[in-house]
Amino acid sequence: MDCPASNRLRISGSLFLLSTVVPFAACKKKDADAAPPPPPAVLTAPATSRSVNIVRNWTGALDGSKNVDIRPRVSGYLLSRDYQEGRPVKKGDLLFTIDPRPFEAQLQQVEADHLMAIAQRTKAEQDVARYRPLAEKQAISKEELEHAIQAQEAANAKVAAALAVIEQAKLNLGFTKIVSEIDGVAGFANREIGDLVGSLDSKPLTTVSTVDPIKVSFQISEQEYLATQREREKAGIPADDVPKVTLGLTLADGHHHPHPGKLISISREVNNQTGTFQLTAYFANPGNILRPGQFARVDAVMGTIDAVLVPQRAVTEVQGSYQVALVMDGKAEIRPVTTGPREGTDWVIESGLKAGETVIVEGAMKVRGGMPVQASPWTPPAAGDQPKPEGK
Known part of the structure; x- marks a missing residue:
């Protein structure tokens, strides 16, 4: 028997409601069964x-413990450069040579003048020897003898002066060989072969620096200086212009220099512009690894804390x-x-x-x-x- 149209609509509506409720019930059951995430590990x-140590750090600049500007003492044309730039040199090593020929000629000239002065002295001595007995016999006047004696003394002075000029000429000739005054590392040459050089030049020919030990300069604030001095006073450490502090050095690449440093000096006065004292320290530098102009971090252990x-x-x-x-x-x-x-x-x-x-x-x-x-x-x-x- 066929169902009326109204019954068919009621049955269809019930089926639609049932199909809608079942999925929602399944989702709620799935959410209830899901476990919370575990705590992060x-x-x-x-x-x-x-x-631990109380360490203070400062930025330091490296320089040679000795720096000597090499300058010519005589004027002349540069003949040769006799060293390797940037390499170690010893005291007395030849660095430059100035053309010696003008100075050799000058030495020969003054040596000839010396011989002439000797000849004049000899003549004056002979005149005095000849005039003295004649004056005693009154064959010549006493005044003539006195003139001869004065001429002899003048001739002796000329010989002495000629010897001094010879010595100066020898020095000038020696100055054409320009040598290092210290052991160290020689820098680049500031003049070229053939240049006319002299003692009044604004730039040195080169600079030689002693880099073992090498000097490190750094600044500390006025407050830090005063605090350190008060701590030393409390600890009963005798006042000392240069405290005996062991320093370390860390280079630009982070490498720690293996040799400890020693504080050498503290500036006489505070810098009014920066409010700092300048300190200098020496570090051993075997192999000349460290060079002037580098920057590094200086550190010092100032005490310990828990x-x-x-x-x-x-x-x-x-x-x-x-x-x-x-x-x-x-x-x-x-x-x-x-x-x-x-x-x-x-x-x-x-x-x-x-x-x-x-x-x-x-x-x-x-x-x-x-x-x-x-x-x-x-x-x-x-x-x-x-x-x-x-x-x-």
């Missing part, structure tokens, strides 16, 4: 406390500030800290953290404050790995 380490340290990987920099992530009761906590100097692979924390608190070393970027975490102990990297602090 992180690696942690406790903040430690130990004594400090809180964490691995450098645990510190995150955010817009110029630093923070660490901790694990407290199984949850992450983000805390701002004040950092100090780095100590090996660790970082000194001056404030914001206590020794023994657990910090996140790996995985801090995955957590937020109050988030549950799954913590595991962190193992320090092998020697030679370079830890880097996490950053955004």
